[in-house]
Amino acid sequence: MNGLLPNTNPPYYAVIFTSRHTGADQDEYRATARHMDDLARQQPGYLGINSTTSAPLSETGEWATITVSYWRAEEDVRNWKQVVAHRAAQRRGRETWYARYATQVCCVERHYQFDREGQEAVIV
Amino acid sequence: MNGLLPNTNPPYYAVIFTSRHTGADQDEYRATARHMDDLARQQPGYLGINSTTSAPLSETGEWATITVSYWRAEEDVRNWKQVVAHRAAQRRGRETWYARYATQVCCVERHYQFDREGQEAVIV
Numbered sequence: 001m002n003g004l005l006p007n008t009n010p011p012y013y014a015v016i017f018t019s020r021h022t023g024a025d026q027d028e029y030r031a032t033a034r035h036m037d038d039l040a041r042q043q044p045g046y047l048g049i050n051s052t053t054s055a056p057l058s059e060t061g062e063w064a065t066i067t068v069s070y071w072r073a074e075e076d077v078r079n080w081k082q083v084v085a086h087r088a089a090q091r092r093g094r095e096t097w098y099a100r101y102a103t104q105v106c107c108v109e110r111h112y113q114f115d116r117e118g119q120e121a122v123i124v
Numbered sequence: 125m126n127g128l129l130p131n132t133n134p135p136y137y138a139v140i141f142t143s144r145h146t147g148a149d150q151d152e153y154r155a156t157a158r159h160m161d162d163l164a165r166q167q168p169g170y171l172g173i174n175s176t177t178s179a180p181l182s183e184t185g186e187w188a189t190i191t192v193s194y195w196r197a198e199e200d201v202r203n204w205k206q207v208v209a210h211r212a213a214q215r216r217g218r219e220t221w222y223a224r225y226a227t228q229v230c231c232v233e234r235h236y237q238f239d240r241e242g243q244e245a246v247i248v
Contacts (some may be wrong), residue, residue: 094240106138
């Protein structure tokens with residue numbers, strides 16, 4: 001029902017990647033982002049991804065893209081960060097695509113879900 | 125440099141709120157979202173917020189809005205969830221605005237930042 005694989009229960013890991021783009025080489029950026037999505041999906045411990053890009057909603061929300069990827073364990077996060085093609089994309093991002101970014105590695109302690117078609121909010 | 129207050133160091137808390145909208149009453153939704161941003165900022169332990177809304181970037185990223193709020197401690201997250209006006213907004217969201225959503229409460233264990241105008245990526 002969302003980018004998180006069904007039947008995933010806490011604790012698990014989330015990597016929040018928040019970025020503001022320079023606007024340079026956006027075609028290359030988009031192609032690489034798609035490729036990184038495909039590659040992430042093949043990694044051990046991958047549990048899903050969600051991403052949105054936009055003008056900010058709030059006064060302080062100045063960032064243009066938020067991507068959250070989910071992982072079974074902290075070790076899976078470390079391994080994905082070190083994948084060679086991913087490292088190359090990170091470097092290219094610093095050289096060209098991103099004005100700035102922040103990455104946060106988090107342990108998800110609990111989660112809630114609501115689905116209009118399904119049931120009430122579930123508190124886990 | 126982003127929605128997170130400067131000089132914030134882990135551990136701290138992130139609440140990832142990922143939602144897909146029904147499209148109903150979007151003016152009311154936007155006004156309420158702005159009001160909730162203002163209200164959150166006044167709560168104890170508030171450390172910032174980032175939010176983006178869009179069509180999905182990736183095939184699996186089907187969600188339309190990702191909002192991440194940051195908090196000093198887990199207790200601050202619990203207190204914000206219980207604020208009366210916030211509870212009313214959550215209820216209204218389930219009644220009208222959201223087709224579905226997921227909320228994840230996470231402890232941020234480490235973070236990295238990069239700023240083109242400033243310095244190299246900082247690893248904390």
